[in-house]
Amino acid sequence: MQKARGAAAPAAIARARGRSLPARRPGGTRASMSGRTRGRPMVMVAAAIAGVLALTGIGAYAFAEIAGCAAEDRITLDVAAAPEIVPALAAAVRRFDGSTGTCARARLRRAEPSAVSTLLSGRGGGDRPDVWIPDSTLWTAFARPGDVRPSIANTPVVLATAAPAEPTWNLLLGPAAATVAGRPESAARGPRPQVPDPARSATGLAALLMADRLVADVPDGKAVFTGLVRAIRETVAPTVEEAFATTGAARDGAVVVASEQSVFRHNRTEPGVRAYGAVPREGTLSLDYPFTIVTRDGDRVTAAEKLERELRGERTRSDLSGHGFGIGPAGPSWTPKADDVQRIAQSYARLSLPTRLLVLFDISGSMGEEVSPGLNRLQATAQVGQTGLQLLADDSELGVWEFSTDLRGAQDWAERVPIAPLGTRVGSITQRQRILSDLGRLKVKESGDTALYETLLAAFREVKLSYKPEMVNTVLVFTDGRNDHPGGPSFDRTLADLRAEYDATQPVQVILQGFGDDVNVAELTKLAEATHGIVQVARTPAESKRLLLEAMSRRVCTPHC
Numbered sequence: 001m002q003k004a005r006g007a008a009a010p011a012a013i014a015r016a017r018g019r020s021l022p023a024r025r026p027g028g029t030r031a032s033m034s035g036r037t038r039g040r041p042m043v044m045v046a047a048a049i050a051g052v053l054a055l056t057g058i059g060a061y062a063f064a065e066i067a068g069c070a071a072e073d074r075i076t077l078d079v080a081a082a083p084e085i086v087p088a089l090a091a092a093v094r095r096f097d098g099s100t101g102t103c104a105r106a107r108l109r110r111a112e113p114s115a116v117s118t119l120l121s122g123r124g125g126g127d128r129p130d131v132w133i134p135d136s137t138l139w140t141a142f143a144r145p146g147d148v149r150p151s152i153a154n155t156p157v158v159l160a161t162a163a164p165a166e167p168t169w170n171l172l173l174g175p176a177a178a179t180v181a182g183r184p185e186s187a188a189r190g191p192r193p194q195v196p197d198p199a200r201s202a203t204g205l206a207a208l209l210m211a212d213r214l215v216a217d218v219p220d221g222k223a224v225f226t227g228l229v230r231a232i233r234e235t236v237a238p239t240v241e242e243a244f245a246t247t248g249a250a251r252d253g254a255v256v257v258a259s260e261q262s263v264f265r266h267n268r269t270e271p272g273v274r275a276y277g278a279v280p281r282e283g284t285l286s287l288d289y290p291f292t293i294v295t296r297d298g299d300r301v302t303a304a305e306k307l308e309r310e311l312r313g314e315r316t317r318s319d320l321s322g323h324g325f326g327i328g329p330a331g332p333s334w335t336p337k338a339d340d341v342q343r344i345a346q347s348y349a350r351l352s353l354p355t356r357l358l359v360l361f362d363i364s365g366s367m368g369e370e371v372s373p374g375l376n377r378l379q380a381t382a383q384v385g386q387t388g389l390q391l392l393a394d395d396s397e398l399g400v401w402e403f404s405t406d407l408r409g410a411q412d413w414a415e416r417v418p419i420a421p422l423g424t425r426v427g428s429i430t431q432r433q434r435i436l437s438d439l440g441r442l443k444v445k446e447s448g449d450t451a452l453y454e455t456l457l458a459a460f461r462e463v464k465l466s467y468k469p470e471m472v473n474t475v476l477v478f479t480d481g482r483n484d485h486p487g488g489p490s491f492d493r494t495l496a497d498l499r500a501e502y503d504a505t506q507p508v509q510v511i512l513q514g515f516g517d518d519v520n521v522a523e524l525t526k527l528a529e530a531t532h533g534i535v536q537v538a539r540t541p542a543e544s545k546r547l548l549l550e551a552m553s554r555r556v557c558t559p560h561c
Contacts, residue, residue: 176227481514
């Protein structure tokens, strides 16, 4: 019926002008009214027709019908796809646009999956696409995108190196594990891989999911994961392409976490610096490019399903293969649950926040008690502090106080190192190096008592006064665990002040670690809880280190732990 109306349209135009059309010549051309063929340029003819159409008001409808579809029925599907797959789908979209029996065409555009995921979650502005082809189903954990259908392509996440190799995820986890074990990061074997930003890249997020799975049953696994986040933050490349550019495609022994297809694409466009991608021996996840229908409009859904059939056709499969993609769904050994994807993404976001930390060391007489041969309480806690320092990134800020009684006249605390970014240079050394050195020089005041409450209030107020919203603001206290300064504020006064001064819009949490058997756990717990902090009790240096690493991992839930 549509075709018949389209064929009759020229006659309708002629009747609107009050005359009939000339008869057709053999071969399909029309004779002029005088019996001669037209001699005017085609431009003049087109202009005349345009004028007729404008006068009659029926031209748009008529010419749309000639094309096989009424103008008001034509649909343009907005198809947002991961940038790297767009070239492989371009020909399929052209075939779809040129196909018969449809009133739809598709507008294929590049769109970062992280941005579309944010849009569909309701946290971003802009127009929702009709069809979304992200690089990974992982992004659907953050939004309700609509009808998520099976994959049209896949590519595994690999470790790219400068030479053929059998890589392992231990290259990623090794430096963090070495730090947690108290060894220098250089003790970890192999180079540190570069990882695309997990907040923007499904490749980077997949690497974190693999790491979380591998450290789940490892002692101090949370601390290793925390250290890994620090390492990623300091070497992160926003995209796989930038990671290759930064390292020269894994030149000089570096390793890049990438998709296999991005390695293929790199080698095609940068043949002078070849990269080799291999699946780690522990397994991997794959990017799976699901075809997702976002629109709920019935006609658009029908058009999207027709487009889907074209994208799953043999010619499109050949196009995808030619661009380095696997075809259809991948077969991973495990599939992360949406809750796990959200948990890891939130953990990364929280742990990525730089820390602003004021550390207080109790140097009262009781801290001189020996806890192992040649090591007293103060020395043990100082060593623990040195270990924890290695888990903080250079843009984290750290300062050190010591406290006992009457350290600066009547003042019971003293600043040893002011708060500053760890990467800042102070003379010929960095703030990190300065603190590491200073912790080795802490000395016990043998006649000193423990002015814990007064010092805690002073430190809390100091951090709150200089609060930075883009950082995790914390007071960390190493102490023998009991206030014994009669001249200072009482427990009730200290607790009341903390509760009154704590501001949930500018949270400063207090972490108290008591060392030994004489810790007043009940009182310290109330003080810490007033700031949504925690209390820990250690009886050995090893336990003290483990507890500190757990405390540093608490940034995942701060301040609502």
